[in-house]
Amino acid sequence: MPSQPRIFRPGGSRTRAAARRAYDATRRERHAWRAWYGLARWHRIRARQLRDHPLCAECDRQGRITPATVCDHVERHGGDEEKFWAGPFQSLCKPCHDQTKQAEEAAARRAAPRPREGGGASKV
Ligand SMILES: [Zn+2]
Numbered sequence: 001m002p003s004q005p006r007i008f009r010p011g012g013s014r015t016r017a018a019a020r021r022a023y024d025a026t027r028r029e030r031h032a033w034r035a036w037y038g039l040a041r042w043h044r045i046r047a048r049q050l051r052d053h054p055l056c057a058e059c060d061r062q063g064r065i066t067p068a069t070v071c072d073h074v075e076r077h078g079g080d081e082e083k084f085w086a087g088p089f090q091s092l093c094k095p096c097h098d099q100t101k102q103a104e105e106a107a108a109r110r111a112a113p114r115p116r117e118g119g120g121a122s123k124v
Contacts, residue, residue, distance in 0.1 A: 033079040041085070046071035049089045058096035070097040076105055 009015070014022070036042055049071040059066035068091030077083035092100075 031079070033077070033081075033084060036084060045085070045087075045089070050091055053091040055091065056093035056096050057090040058092055058100055066093045066096075068092055069094050072097055076108055 050068055054068060056064075056066040056068045070092045072090050072092045073083065074088045074090050075083060
């Protein structure tokens with residue numbers, strides 16, 4: 001029982017699902033470092049950081065006392081293995097991490113945009 005009209009695509013064009021799979025594969029490849037957050041090595045680093053510095057550094061700078069839950073890379077590592085594992089790190093609460101750091105990273109991306117690469121998605 002068809003509930004939607006059929007979709008006609010130009011020959012060779014990708015379906016929505018195929019485009020999604022290609023996007024996910026590119027993202028996995030480009031952000032392979034995300035998996036490092038799941039490693040025991042990272043969990044040890046994070047636990048030590050939060051044990052040694054249990055309060056949010058950003059809140060502290062603003063005169064607030066807030067428990068930290070995020071072990072944050074002070075310098076953007078951008079997938080650099082050395083920076084990722086060696087730090088330096090700071091403890092942040094989640095709101096500070098999400099707001100402050102994401103804004104900084106967005107500003108850094110605008111300042112130095114990465115070259116657009118196809119990642120295997122474009123075939124000409
Ligand atoms: Zn905070």
